[in-house]
Structure formats: structure tokens, C-alpha cells
Amino acid sequence: MNVREITAKSVLIKHKKIDSWFVSRYGMNLYRGCAHNCAYCDGRSERYQVEGVFGEDVSVKTNALEVLRKELKPIGRRVKLNPGYIMLGGGVGDSYQPVEEKYQLTRKTLQLLCEYRWPVHVLTKSTLVERDIDIIERINQQNKAIVSFSFSSTNDEISAVLEPHVPPPSERLKTLAAFKRKGIACGMFLLPVIPFITDTPELISEALRRAHEIGVDFVIFGGMTLKSGKQQEYFFSLLRHNQPELLARYEQIYGDNKWGQATEEYYSTINSIFSELCKKYKITRRIPPVLYSGILSENDLVIVMLEHLDYFLRVEGKRSSFGYAAYSISKLNKPLSSVKNTLREIRGIGEKTEKIILEILETKNSAYYSSLS
Numbered sequence: 001m002n003v004r005e006i007t008a009k010s011v012l013i014k015h016k017k018i019d020s021w022f023v024s025r026y027g028m029n030l031y032r033g034c035a036h037n038c039a040y041c042d043g044r045s046e047r048y049q050v051e052g053v054f055g056e057d058v059s060v061k062t063n064a065l066e067v068l069r070k071e072l073k074p075i076g077r078r079v080k081l082n083p084g085y086i087m088l089g090g091g092v093g094d095s096y097q098p099v100e101e102k103y104q105l106t107r108k109t110l111q112l113l114c115e116y117r118w119p120v121h122v123l124t125k126s127t128l129v130e131r132d133i134d135i136i137e138r139i140n141q142q143n144k145a146i147v148s149f150s151f152s153s154t155n156d157e158i159s160a161v162l163e164p165h166v167p168p169p170s171e172r173l174k175t176l177a178a179f180k181r182k183g184i185a186c187g188m189f190l191l192p193v194i195p196f197i198t199d200t201p202e203l204i205s206e207a208l209r210r211a212h213e214i215g216v217d218f219v220i221f222g223g224m225t226l227k228s229g230k231q232q233e234y235f236f237s238l239l240r241h242n243q244p245e246l247l248a249r250y251e252q253i254y255g256d257n258k259w260g261q262a263t264e265e266y267y268s269t270i271n272s273i274f275s276e277l278c279k280k281y282k283i284t285r286r287i288p289p290v291l292y293s294g295i296l297s298e299n300d301l302v303i304v305m306l307e308h309l310d311y312f313l314r315v316e317g318k319r320s321s322f323g324y325a326a327y328s329i330s331k332l333n334k335p336l337s338s339v340k341n342t343l344r345e346i347r348g349i350g351e352k353t354e355k356i357i358l359e360i361l362e363t364k365n366s367a368y369y370s371s372l373s
């Protein structure tokens with residue numbers, strides 16, 4: 001691994017709209033590039049412009065703490081930061097990849113976020129996160145913390161081929177259980193499942209069974225995207241070597257989609273398998289409102305819940321306008337409660353959506369949401 005020290009002008013990545021997958025308004029990449037080098041990682045795609053050879057070169061933002069402190073400091077800030085989880089992980093490099101052992105940027109960032117009393121959501125594939133259980137526990141006590149692990153399956157043998165440089169799923173599950181024992185909310189991101197390899201009902205069921213055993217608070221599921229260029233070339237070279245018979249099937253589902261999306265039909269098949277199995281194991285498929293209803297602004301709370309509703313309906317093959325309503329609300333620059341009587345004037349909001357929004361504003365919950373989740 002080659003490490004390059006760089007200085008960053010900014011650290012916090014501000015989302016235009018709250019991210020309802022992670023319930024976060026802000027994210028960050030303390031490292032660019034990832035020595036974990038998972039075969040399917042889309043961080044390797046040209047789209048993200050990660051410098052150097054993905055999997056071998058890692059850039060470290062050595063001044064990240066200094067910059068972040070300025071970004072978080074509320075004094076003199078004209079526009080206040082929006083409340084919500086700050087996301088550590090995802091993006092173009094795991095926050096707990098090996099270089100973290102030396103630089104400890106993630107640990108120091110958690111200390112800073114604890115000092116500023118921000119809720120934190122950590123997503124990783126590395127058991128090194130357990131080193132920071134003390135700070136994460138403190139964050140959880142004063143505000144809230146979520147620790148999530150990502151998996152393409154919970155099968156150790158398959159993982160050794162697809163994710164050769166991360167701890168096996170069995171170890172990741174043990175670490176999740178350790179966080180659960182501390183009373184910290186935990187999530188499984190079963191994402192991405194790999195077409196024709198880890199997307200089988202047996203493997204999905206096995207992952208959910210183990211998530212259920214630990215008592216994770218939610219499982220978020222998704223299929224793989226495969227962008228043409230470096231990501232596809234790298235993944236196909238591995239496939240050519242290990243399971244060449246699958247190549248034609250990949251061509252069939254990905255074609256030359258410019259975003260690397262598989263066909264709707266493929267995603268809908270695996271989503272229904274997942275949703276059916278969730279009923280069996282009583283698994284929640286999105287971060288539950290109890291983990292964020294006391295944290296978000298009223299508009300963000302409504303946006304997240306409407307987007308979740310949109311997801312629940314779409315995986316059942318039903319049409320929904322909740323996503324459009326959520327988008328319209330994200331463009332609103334006043335609190336929803338101040339326009340309570342004219343909600344129907346907002347695009348995408350009809351009678352049913354209006355009722356749901358009013359209920360969320362009043363109770364921070366929705367009976368309809370509970371019936372679908």
C-alpha cells in the first residue's frame with residue numbers, strides 16, 4: 001500500500017437533501033482510496049476520481065481535524081448546520097481501513113463529534129471499529145450513535161474471494177454483537193449483493209437469520225451497480241478467472257447502462273426475495289423512526305419517512321408519489337408546520353400524503369408507516 005499525505009480544503013460533505021438511507025445530512029471521506037480493495041467496489045469507478053491505483057494507493061487528509069473543527073464551530077456561522085447523523089463511512093474509502101491504525105483520523109474525528117454533541121452513524125467492514133467503542137458509547141449516551149457493518153453475504157468462503165482484505169463476516173457479526181451489548185443501535189447493510197453469487201434466497205436468508213440472532217435494528221438491502229470502465233474491468237477479470245460462465249448473464253442484466261444499473265426486473269426480483277424473508281425474521285428494512293425522530297428537523301423527519309414509504313411501496317411493485325412529495329418538501333425553505341393549512345399546494349402532496357404529514361408533525365410517527373415497515 002502506498003500512502004500519500006494530502007491537505008484538504010473541506011471535510012464535511014453537505015448533502016443537498018437529507019440522505020434517507022443513512023439519515024444523514026453530512027458525510028466525510030477522511031481517506032481517499034481503500035486498501036480493502038473489495039472486488040466490486042464502485043469507489044474504483046472513474047466517476048469518483050480517486051487518485052492513484054484503487055486498492056493500492058490511499059490518500060490521507062492529515063489536516064482533517066483542523067478543518068472539521070472550523071466547519072463544526074457554530075460561532076459566527078451565518079447558516080446553521082442541519083441536525084442529523086454525521087456519517088462516517090461509505091463513499092470512497094473505509095474509515096477503518098488499515099491506515100487508520102497509524103493515523104487514527106477516525107478516532108479523533110469521533111472525539112471531536114462527541115465534543116460538539118453530534119449524533120454519529122458509522123458504516124464499516126472492519127472490526128477495528130471496536131477499538132473506539134468507548135467514544136461511540138459516550139456519543140450514544142449524550143445523543144445517539146448507530147454502528148453498521150456492510151456485507152455482500154455472511155458466507156466467510158465467498159467473502160474471502162470478493163473481500164480478501166477485510167475481516168470475515170463471522171468476525172464482523174461478533175463485533176456488531178459487541179456494540180449491541182453496549183446498547184448501541186446496529187445495522188446491517190446487505191449491500192451490494194452480488195448477482196448470481198450472493199443474491200440467492202439461501203444466502204440472503206442466512207444473512208437475515210444471523211442479523212436477527214444478534215438483534216440488529218435494521219437491515220438495508222441493495223443490488224450491485226457495475227459502471228463501465230475500471231470498476232467493470234476489475235470485476236470482470238475476477239469473474240473470468242473464477243466463474244467465467246457468469247459473464248454472459250452479467251452482460252444480460254447490465255448491458256451498457258451508463259449508471260451501471262442492472263435491469264429493473266433483476267432488482268425487483270431480489271428486492272422481493274429480501275422483503276419476503278424480512279417478514280419471516282421480523283426485520284426492519286429502513287432505519288426506524290425511533291432512532292431519528294428526536295434528532296431531525298420536522299421537514300427532514302417528514303422527508304425521510306416519505307422516502308421510506310416510497311421504498312416500501314415500490315418493492316411491492318406499487319406506484320407511489322411519496323418520493324416526489326419528499327423532493328418538493330426538500331425545496332421548501334420554511335418549516336412544514338408553518339404551512340400546515342396549505343400543504344396541498346406543494347407539488348406531489350394529495351389528500352393521503354397530507355394526512356400522513358400532519359400525523360408526523362403531530363406525533364413524530366405514522367400509523368401507515370408502521371403498517372408497511
Ligand code: SF4
Pocket residue numbers: 034035036037038040041042043090091092093094125
Ligand atoms: S471496504 Fe468499502 S470502500 Fe473499501 S473497497 Fe470495500 S466496498 Fe470499497
